[in-house]
Each structure stands twice: as C-alpha cells, then as structure tokens.
Amino acid sequence: MSRTVTYTLEVQWDGTSWVDESNFLLSANGNEEIANPEESAFASGGYVSEANFTLFNVTQRFSPTNASSDIHTYLEAGAYYQKHVRFTVVLGGTSYVVFRGFIKGITENARTTKENGSVILRCTSEDAAIMSKKISTSLNTTSTYYDQNKDEGQLIANTLYLCGLTDGTDYVSQDFGSGTPTIDRGLFVIPWYWLDSESALEDCWRLAAACGGRFYFNTSDGKYYYENMQQFAYNFGGTSQTTISETNSENVSPLYSDKELYESIKVTIKPRRIGESTVIWEPDEILKILPGETITLSAKFTSPVYLITDLIMKATNTGGYDITDDITKTETRHTQGIDFELTNGSIYHAFLRTFKITGQLIEGGETVVYTKESPNTAFWGSRKGKERAISDNPYIQTFAQGKALCDLLAGRQGYATGKYSVKGYKGTVFLRPGYRVTVVNSTLSVNGEAIVLSSSWALGLGTFDQTLTLFATDTIYPRANADYFIIGTHAQNNSKRYFY
Amino acid sequence: MSGINPLPPIVNDGRILSASWVNQLSECVNSSGNFVYGANVAYWLNPTTQTVTGENVMYSLQHKYNTLRIGLTLLEDSYVHVKLSKSDVYVGTVVVYDNHFTTTGVKEFDIDITNVTGFTLADNELYFAYVEITPDTAGGLNLITMVAEVADNVIAVPSPELATLLQSVVIEADYLNALRSAASGLIAYTVPSSVPFCGVSTNRSWNSTNSVLRWNIKHLSQYLHVSFVHDSDVSDVGFYINGDLIESFGTGNGTVTTAIYDMTDLPNSIAEPAFGSTNEFKFTFDTDSAGTKDFTVYYIWELPYL
Numbered sequence: 117m118s119r120t121v122t123y124t125l126e127v128q129w130d131g132t133s134w135v136d137e138s139n140f141l142l143s144a145n146g147n148e149e150i151a152n153p154e155e156s157a158f159a160s161g162g163y164v165s166e167a168n169f170t171l172f173n174v175t176q177r178f179s180p181t182n183a184s185s186d187i188h189t190y191l192e193a194g195a196y197y198q199k200h201v202r203f204t205v206v207l208g209g210t211s212y213v214v215f216r217g218f219i220k221g222i223t224e225n226a227r228t229t230k231e232n233g234s235v236i237l238r239c240t241s242e243d244a245a246i247m248s249k250k251i252s253t254s255l256n257t258t259s260t261y262y263d264q265n266k267d268e269g270q271l272i273a274n275t276l277y278l279c280g281l282t283d284g285t286d287y288v289s290q291d292f293g294s295g296t297p298t299i300d301r302g303l304f305v306i307p308w309y310w311l312d313s314e315s316a317l318e319d320c321w322r323l324a325a326a327c328g329g330r331f332y333f334n335t336s337d338g339k340y341y342y343e344n345m346q347q348f349a350y351n352f353g354g355t356s357q358t359t360i361s362e363t364n365s366e367n368v369s370p371l372y373s374d375k376e377l378y379e380s381i382k383v384t385i386k387p388r389r390i391g392e393s394t395v396i397w398e399p400d401e402i403l404k405i406l407p408g409e410t411i412t413l414s415a416k417f418t419s420p421v422y423l424i425t426d427l428i429m430k431a432t433n434t435g436g437y438d439i440t441d442d443i444t445k446t447e448t449r450h451t452q453g454i455d456f457e458l459t460n461g462s463i464y465h466a467f468l469r470t471f472k473i474t475g476q477l478i479e480g481g482e483t484v485v486y487t488k489e490s491p492n493t494a495f496w497g498s499r500k501g502k503e504r505a506i507s508d509n510p511y512i513q514t515f516a517q518g519k520a521l522c523d524l525l526a527g528r529q530g531y532a533t534g535k536y537s538v539k540g541y542k543g544t545v546f547l548r549p550g551y552r553v554t555v556v557n558s559t560l561s562v563n564g565e566a567i568v569l570s571s572s573w574a575l576g577l578g579t580f581d582q583t584l585t586l587f588a589t590d591t592i593y594p595r596a597n598a599d600y601f602i603i604g605t606h607a608q609n610n611s612k613r614y615f616y
Numbered sequence: 617m618s619g620i621n622p623l624p625p626i627v628n629d630g631r632i633l634s635a636s637w638v639n640q641l642s643e644c645v646n647s648s649g650n651f652v653y654g655a656n657v658a659y660w661l662n663p664t665t666q667t668v669t670g671e672n673v674m675y676s677l678q679h680k681y682n683t684l685r686i687g688l689t690l691l692e693d694s695y696v697h698v699k700l701s702k703s704d705v706y707v708g709t710v711v712v713y714d715n716h717f718t719t720t721g722v723k724e725f726d727i728d729i730t731n732v733t734g735f736t737l738a739d740n741e742l743y744f745a746y747v748e749i750t751p752d753t754a755g756g757l758n759l760i761t762m763v764a765e766v767a768d769n770v771i772a773v774p775s776p777e778l779a780t781l782l783q784s785v786v787i788e789a790d791y792l793n794a795l796r797s798a799a800s801g802l803i804a805y806t807v808p809s810s811v812p813f814c815g816v817s818t819n820r821s822w823n824s825t826n827s828v829l830r831w832n833i834k835h836l837s838q839y840l841h842v843s844f845v846h847d848s849d850v851s852d853v854g855f856y857i858n859g860d861l862i863e864s865f866g867t868g869n870g871t872v873t874t875a876i877y878d879m880t881d882l883p884n885s886i887a888e889p890a891f892g893s894t895n896e897f898k899f900t901f902d903t904d905s906a907g908t909k910d911f912t913v914y915y916i917w918e919l920p921y922l
Contacts, residue, residue, distance in 0.1 A: 265800075267625035290628075303634055305622040346632050514622060516643065520636040603792065604629030609783040614635040 119208050119544055121580045125169060127219075127237075128200040129190040140171040140178070142234060144203060146215050147572040150330065150549035156376060157569045157587060159328050159506065159525060162321040165241035165335065167203065167215040173233040179224060196222060201239050205580055208544030214573060216335040217241040243333035243340070247317040251278045255449040258310045258478070259422050267302025268327045268511070271309045272320050272342045279316045287340040298334070300344040303327060304517040308388045308478055310420045310451035326511035328521050330550065343550065345524060346615060348567060348589065349597045353552050356565055358545040360584070361556035366540030368557045373535065376587065379501025380489040381526045385518035386510060387481035390422045396475045397454075403468040405431075405443070405460040413456040415473060420451045424475040433464035442466070484515060488522045490530020491594075504529065520616040527594050534588035536566055541582040547571055555586060565589040623796055629789040637792075645799050658831035658897060658916040660814035662760040665826075668749040673760070674706070675745040679737040681767035684727040686713070686747060690720045691756025697748040698727060700735055709746060710735045724762070757825070761832055761894075817912035821902045824856065829899040829913060835889040837918035840877040845870065846901065847909035853901040860886050872914070876922055 125141045126134040146167030151160040176182040180191040190196060196219050203215040217239045227233035261271070273289035283289050288298045304327050311319055320342070324331035328345035347353045362368055397415045405411055431440045442462035448455045454473065460466040490496055504525065512518050536555050547553060551568045566586035573582045593600075593615075601612035624640035627633070662673060677684075686698055698713035712727050712735075729737065737743055749758050778794055781787070816829055833840075846853060846868030853865035855875075862883055865873060880888050889895045897916055903909045 265623045265625070269625075301628050301631065302625050303636065305625050305640070307622045346634075349632060514640065516624075516636040516640040519639075520634065600632040601787075603627055603631055603633050604788045605786065607784050607786045608781065614638070615632040616634055616636055 119542060120206070121578075122206045123575060123580070124202075124204045126202045126204075128202075129187050131199070134202065135187075137171065140173070141575070142170045142172050143577070144169045144575040145573065146203075146239075147570065148335070148549055149570045150568070153570065156504065156529070158376075158528060159325045159521060161318070161325060162243075162330070162332055164244045164247060164317075165215065165217065165333070167201075167217065167239045167241075169201070169203070169237040169239065171235050171237065173224070173235045174227060176227075176233060178222070178235040178237075179233075180222065191222075198245070200242075201237065205546060205575070207546060207580070210544065212546035213336050213338075214546060215239070215241070216333075216338050217244070220244070241333050241335060242338065243317055246276075246279045246281075247315055249279050249316050250313045251275070251311050251316050252313050252450040252452070253278070253310045255421055255424065255451050255454075258308065258420060258451040261309050262307055262422070265305045265307075266309065268304055268306050268323050268329070269299045269302035269342055269344065271302075271306055272323055272331060273299050274309075275311070275316050275320055275323075276340055278311075281340070286338075298339045299342045300329065300347075303329075303344050303346070304514065304520070306511055306517075307513055308420070309511075310478075312420070312450065312452040322509055323511050326509045326521070327517065328524050332549075334548075336548070345520070347550065348552065348592045349600065352548070353550050353567065354597055355552060356554045357547065357551050358543050359554040359556055360538055360541055360543065361558075364541060364543045365538050366581075367538065368555060368562070369537050370557075370560065370562060371535040371537050371585065374502075374532075376529050376535070377501065377532055378490065378504040378525075378529045379496050379499070380487055380503045381522045381529070382485060382487045382503055382505045382507070383512060383518045383522040384505075384507040385484040385486060385512050385515055387484070387513050387515075388478045389481045391419075391477045391479040393423075393425045393474055393476050395472050396421065396477055397473040399468070399471055403458075403471065405458060405466040405468070407460055407463050407465065410457055410459040413458060414453060415456065416453040417477065419477040419479060422476045422478050424449065424454075424473060426472075426474040428470055428472045428474070429468065430470035431460075431466045431468050433462070433466060435464075437464075439464060439466055443468075484518065486515070486518050486522050488519075488526035490526055492531050495532065496530075524593075524616050528591050531591045533591045534562075534564070534566070536562070536584075536586040536588070538582075538584040538586065541584060542580070546573075547582060547584060552589065553586065555588075567592065623800055626796065627789045627792050631789075633787070633792075641796065641799055645802065657813050658833040659762070660816065661830040661832055661896070663757050663828045663830055664749070665751075665754055665757055667751065667754075668747065668758070668760075673747060675747065675763040677743055677745060677763075677765060679729075679739060679741045679743060679765065681765040682728060682730045683766050684712070684729050684745065685762055685764055685766045686723075686725055686727065687760070687762030688723040688747075688749070689759040689761055690717055690723060690749075690751075691758055692720060692751035692753055693718050694752060694758065695748075695750040696723075697746075699746040699748070700729070700732065701744050701746070702742075703744065706746065720756075722761075726766075729765075759830070813915045813917060815913050815915065817910055819903060819907045819910045822900055824854075824859070824898070824900050827898050827900050829911075831897050831916050832894050833897060833916065833918060834892060834894050835879060835918065836892065837920040838879055839919050839922055840879055840916070841874075841919055842877070842916050843872060843874045843914040844899070844912060845872045845914070846911045847903075849904040849909045850911050851902050853899060853911070856896075856898050856900070857882070857886060857889075858895055860884065862886065868909075868911075879918070 125138045126136055129135055148165045149163040151157045152163045171178055177185050198218040200218050205212050205214050219237050220240050221238040223236040225234045276287050283292050288295045290297050290301050320331040329343055331342045334341050396417050431443045433439050439462045444459045444461055446457045547568050549568050549571055552565055555566045556563050566588045568584055569587050570585045571582050595613055599613050600615055606612045623644050624637040695716050699709035699711050701709040712732055745763055747760050847870050848868055851867040855862045901911055
C-alpha cells in the first residue's frame with residue numbers, strides 16, 4: 117500500500133507567529149505513553165511526551181552563539197527555553213498534529229570537515245509546564261467542594277483552572293456549557309480535595325488513577341483530557357480506528373510477559389472525617405515585631421482543614437501593655453496552612469504573647485482494605501501470582517470507588533491477556549495511546565482488537581513510522597461494550613448490564 | 617456532614633450506568649437514617665402564673681427555617697406578644713405577633729419570619745425570641761410549650777416528581793439525576809443540631825398542680841435518660857409522665873440520681889406513648905420551708921441506646 121507523507125515543523129520564536137522550519141528538518145522522533153512505562157498501564161501515573169528534532173544547521177541559523185542568525189534574539193542566553201513547537205504529519209491526505217510542546221534544550225553538533233552542522237531541539241509536550249507548577253487550594257475550596265459533592269472530572273477541571281488555564285480554550289469542562297467537553301463526567305464523588313503546594317499535573321494523574329481513568333495532554337488539539345473508567349467503551353477507545361497487519365507494518369508480534377498479570381488486586385481506601393474543634397496551630401516561640409515592621413508568618417497544619425473557627429492573637433509591648441489593636445493582619449487561607457502578614461503599627465516592640473488558631477481538621481478515618489482475586493480461578497489454582505497493591509493514593513476515599521477500581525483491575529489484569537509489539541507501522545492513521553485498533557497476523561492466527569499502550573514515532577529520510585505496544589481488549593471489560601446499559605437508551609427489560 | 621456517605625455524581629445520557637453509582641446512592645440514603653433518631657432532648661415548658669415579659673424569658677434560636685411556631689397552653693385569658701431581636705438584652709425588639717386570647721386551652725400559631733419589616737435574618741444567624749404573656753387575671757398555670765423554627769414539607773418532594781418506572785421505560789439521565797437530588801434533599805435535613813437541655817434548680821416545694829419542673833419531649837427513641845440531684849430534706853420526689861407516676865424517690869443526700877427507663881416497658885403498667893407523640897414529664901417534691909435545700913434537674917432526654 118503506498119502512502120504519501122508530508123510534514124511541517126513550526127516554531128513560535130516570537131511567542132506569537134508560527135515559523136515553518138521544515139526545510140531544515142533532517143529527522144525527528146518522539147514517544148507517547150498511556151502511563152509511566154515503569155508502572156502498570158492502568159490506574160497509574162501519567163507520562164509527559166517527548167520529541168527530538170534534528171535540524172540542518174550548516175548556516176548556524178539555530179546556534180545560540182551566532183549573532184548573525186535571524187532568530188538570534190530568540191536563542192541567546194536561554195531565550196529558546198519553552199518556545200512552542202508544533203510538528204504535523206500528513207498521512208494519505210489526512211493531517212495529524214503529531215507533537216505539540218516546547219523546547220527544553222538544544223544539543224549542537226558543530227560543523228566539522230566531515231559533517232555539516234546540526235542541532236537537536238529536545239522538546240517536551242506542553243503538560244510538562246504544569247508538572248512543575250505548584251499550587252495550593254484555598255480553605256474555602258476544600259470545604260465548599262465537600263458540601264457540593266464534586267466528582268473527579270470537576271476536581272481535575274478546577275486544578276487546571278488553578279494553574280491559570282482557561283476553560284473552553286485549554287480544556288473544556290462539563291460545566292462549561294458549550295462545545296464538546298474534553299473532561300469526562302466523573303464516575304465517583306471525591307469528598308476531600310486539596311493541594312498543598314503540589315504539582316498540578318501529578319495531582320491530576322493521581323485523581324485519574326484513583327478512579328481508573330486517564331488524564332493527558334492531547335497533542336492533536338492542544339487540550340487537556342480526562343477520560344473516565346469507561347474510556348474503552350467510547351470514541352477512540354471504543355471503536356477500532358484501523359487495522360494493523362503485515363501489509364502496513366514491518367513486524368506484528370505477540371508479546372508474552374507478566375508485567376500486567378496479577379493474581380489479586382488490593383486497594384486501600386482512606387476515608388476522612390471532620391474532626392472536633394481544637395487548637396490546630398500556634399508558634400513554637402513568642403514572635404517579636406519591631407515598630408513599623410512587617411513580618412510574614414506561615415502556619416502549616418498537620419492535616420488539611422475543614423473550618424477555621426477562631427484566631428486568638430494578643431500582642432503586648434515590653435511593658436506588658438496590650439497593643440493588639442496596633443497589629444494589622446492580612447492572611448491568605450489555604451487548605452493546609454495560612455500565610456500571614458503582620459504589621460506593627462505602634463511605636464513599641466510588639467511581642468505576640470498569644471497566637472492560636474483553632475479549627476476542625478480533616479482527619480483520617482478508619483482505613484479499609486478491599487481485595488479482589490482474579491476471576492480466572494482455573495488459571496491461578498495451580499499457580500502463585502503477584503498481588504498489585506494500590507495503597508498510597510489519597511483520592512481513593514469511598515468504599516464504592518475503591519471496590520469499583522479493584523474489581524475492574526482484577527478482571528482486567530487477572531488474565532494472561534495477549535499483548536502485541538508492532539514495529540514500523542506505516543498506516544494512514546496516526547495512532548495514539550488509548551486508541552483501539554484491530555491487530556492481524558495471519559501467520560500466527562492473530563486477529564483481534566487491542567488498545568495502544570505506547571507509541572514511538574520516527575521521521576527519517578522519506579519515511580515516517582510508528583512502533584507500538586498494545587494490550588488485547590479481551591479482558592479490558594468483562595463484557596462486550598454492547599452488553600452494557602446505556603443511560604438514555606435502554607430500559608429495564610433490555611437485558612443490559614451494569615458497569616462496575 | 618461528617619458520617620454521611622457522599623452522593624454519587626451527576627450522570628449524562630449516552631454513558632454506561634455503573635453499579636457503583638447505584639450502590640453509592642443506596643449507601644448515602646441508608647447512612648442518613650443514622651441521624652434521624654439521635655439524642656432527643658426535652659423542652660422546658662416555662663410554666664408561670666404571672667405576667668411573663670421579655671425581661672424574664674428569652675429563647676435563643678439559630679435561623680434555619682422560615683416559620684417560627686409558638687405553642688402555648690393558657691389557663692387564663694391572656695394577651696400574648698412575640699418579639700424578635702438580635703440582642704440578648706431585650707433591646708431593639710420587633711413585634712411579630714400581638715393577640716388577645718379570650719379562650720383558654722392549647723394555642724399554636726405560626727409566624728412568617730421572612731417577611732418582617734426591619735428584621736432580616738441570614739442562614740444560621742443567631743437571634744432571640746421573647747414570648748410575653750399577660751393574663752387578664754393571675755391564677756392558673758400558663759405554659760409555653762413550643763418556640764421553634766419549623767419548615768413546611770421539610771423534605772421537599774422531588775420536582776419534577778419521580779415517575780414510576782415500568783420495565784419498558786428508558787431510564788434517562790434526568791431521572792437518575794432527580795433521584796440523586798431527592799437523596800440530597802433528604803440529607804440536607806438530617807444535619808444533627810445540638811439542642812441544649814434547660815436544666816432547672818429550685819429550693820421550694822412543688823406539687824403536681826403547680827410544679828414548674830415540667831418538660832415536653834417527643835417520643836422517638838426507646839430509652840429515657842434522667843438525671844437529678846436533691847439535697848437532704850428534699851423528699852417525696854415523684855417523676856411523672858402525662859400525670860402518671862413513673863417512680864418515687866426518697867429523701868436526697870446530695871448525690872446524683874441517674875435513671876434509665878425503657879419506654880416500651882414503663883413502670884406501673886404505664887403504656888408506651890405513641891411514636892412521635894409529645895409527652896409531659898414533671899417532678900414533684902417537698903423541701904424544708906427554709907428554702908435552703910435544692911433540687912436540680914441535670915437532663916431528661918431520649919436516646920436509642922442504654
């Protein structure tokens with residue numbers, strides 16, 4: 117099967133306009149994973165995509181030290197850092213944005229007598245920017261969201277909002293009201309939500325993993341997506357996007373490994389409760405504020421807080437006279453701390469004799485451990501397998517949630533399900549992690565559907581192909597998608613089934 | 617709402633219905649039942665044969681519902697005023713009720729406190745109600761039996777009302793979300809409130825006719841817990857329900873007396889009151905005429921356990 121391939125590499129040097137650098141592109145490669153490759157592909161942390169673009173640099177256009185370059189001001193002194201990059205490939209007439217991210221670093225291979233110069237733009241996908249963005253939730257957010265019964269999709273949308281991203285542009289929440297949501301309706305209410313100077317991206321991954329879903333940055337449209345536990349019943353994960361076979365790939369082989377094989381799954385559920393009102397913080401020593409001085413004071417609590425009930429402050433001068441009224445206080449309340457600015461407006465040295473914060477902490481409740489063994493009792497009856505323990509995710513907070521997650525994984529990972537490796541795929545559809553495809557190897561009698569777990573792609577001289585690993589859909593869910601009860605479609609007498 | 621299981625999330629048409637959603641809804645509704653029959657505290661009847669002014673009697677309330685219900689038992693024709701204030705020192709009062717009752721007996725009336733000129737309350741705001749009674753002639757015992765905020769249709773009927781499902785009816789997201797909202801409405805009214813028991817201490821004798829040691833309580837839980845202390849020379853203590861003697865106690869000695877009664881098996885063959893009925897409990901006793909010996913009631917409340 118012949119396939120025409122064209123490509124475009126663009127860089128936003130000035131931060132606004134895309135500049136086509138395709139004429140300098142020698143080669144490119146990148147990868148994308150459904151989850152951290154060090155962990156299980158399901159209910160685990162996410163993974164930031166990477167790409168490298170090797171550019172012809174005989175004119176030293178891309179050398180940061182070349183003052184004569186047209187783009188020198190955008191390269192020198194680290195100015196290249198986090199310039200946006202977009203790589204598009206047209207396969208068989210259909211355009212795909214294969215990568216969207218920014219420059220993380222430049223590797224320069226200087227020109228020699230034997231080689232023309234080249235540079236490698238080392239890039240990461242855009243979600244890497246919110247990996248290092250630390251955010252904290254306000255006290256009001258945590259208590260309000262508890263009262264409002266928010267699901268994981270709503271919480272993820274709020275985390276993105278706290279990062280400074282825009283609903284409707286960078287993501288589309290269920291509550292946005294128009295357009296097609298990129299954040300799925302959540303399947304579980306997560307009672308307690310808070311961040312205490314934590315990575316926004318990692319927190320979104322944690323939330324998604326706690327609910328059996330997946331959070332990722334979609335390089336195709338540049339938006340953030342959350343797909344819930346039912347992701348392989350709909351859209352790209354629910355319907356085969358293409359057929360992979362030896363006619364469009366160099367090699368299609370089964371993989372036999374026990375990486376995703378477990379005899380049992382154990383999930384630890386950590387509910388929380390509102391504690392009694394008590395003193396939750398006071399400084400270790402008496403604080404002194406000089407006349408006219410402003411000090412900052414950070415009160416960090418041992419646990420997140422539901423409600424601050426009182427703040428008792430008493431300041432005296434050296435002579436013991438009460439000058440509390442001369443101390444002005446501003447505060448920023450986070451879920452797990454308060455930042456104060458205290459200004460002594462008097463002419464005396466002020467000593468904070470009393471500074472007590474009372475409130476109700478969100479305390480840990482009684483931990484519940486739910487274990488489910490693989491339904492494949494015939495297989496495990498004569499074998500000893502691994503147990504997968506999910507014990508450190510604070511967003512697994514209700515029994516219904518923990519049970520659903522555990523049952524899902526026990527059914528999915530309790531079987532020696534087929535996996536596949538595909539090398540040199542040259543189809544007309546660019547395949548991404550989470551896509552459902554049909555895998556065929558007639559020689560080995562392979563013919564079934566599978567989910568793409570990882571994709572690495574490479575552009576060479578006149579070629580573009582992908583290397584994929586896949587997980588057969590036999591045990592993705594215990595039933596075929598058509599067997600499930602669809603809200604708004606089915607009635608009680610349609611003989612359909614509940615999901616987990 | 618610590619202790620209540622959270623609701624399941626909102627659902628969309630086109631998505632698969634999950635068992636965890638249904639189970640979560642069930643757990644949520646079931647757990648709200650734990651709060652309905654918590655501690656049930658007796659309400660002091662504030663009996664008097666005299667004129668009652670706001671300077672004598674003050675009721676503290678936290679605003680939750682729109683109607684203030686006043687219950688009285690009048691043994692004399694009386695003028696009744698109800699005043700509201702945000703101050704606990706009888707200043708800045710607003711009159712919300714003013715009536716001259718020319719018949720005696722049980723009286724009950726509602727006051728819409730959302731429509732009071734010059735007096736606006738925020739949710740959960742603390743305020744004070746003064747119930748004033750001026751009998752035409754001093755004589756029989758007047759009782760203030762109720763001062764409480766109440767809500768009509770406490771648990772709102774789901775709107776639109778939930779349809780009866782037939783086997784052939786497609787279950788849509790609107791129906792499931794309405795089911796969820798109905799559960800949310802149920803939970804909203806099961807927030808337990810901390811109702812104080814109004815303990816009373818007195819150093820004079822009281823008999824079954826004039827005793828001021830009277831409390832009303834709705835029968836909701838199985839066990840009635842009672843605690844009091846009486847000094848030496850306080851004797852012939854009687855504890856009654858609706859005028860029937862439950863138990864007699866001898867002369868006191870300053871130690872606390874605690875008793876628990878199984879309402880399904882009361883002493884002296886007293887029948888269990890109807891569930892939800894309001895019942896009057898009272899103490900009577902004699903004390904020395906010098907008025908130096910005290911009788912103090914610590915608590916009367918029903919609990920679902922011993």
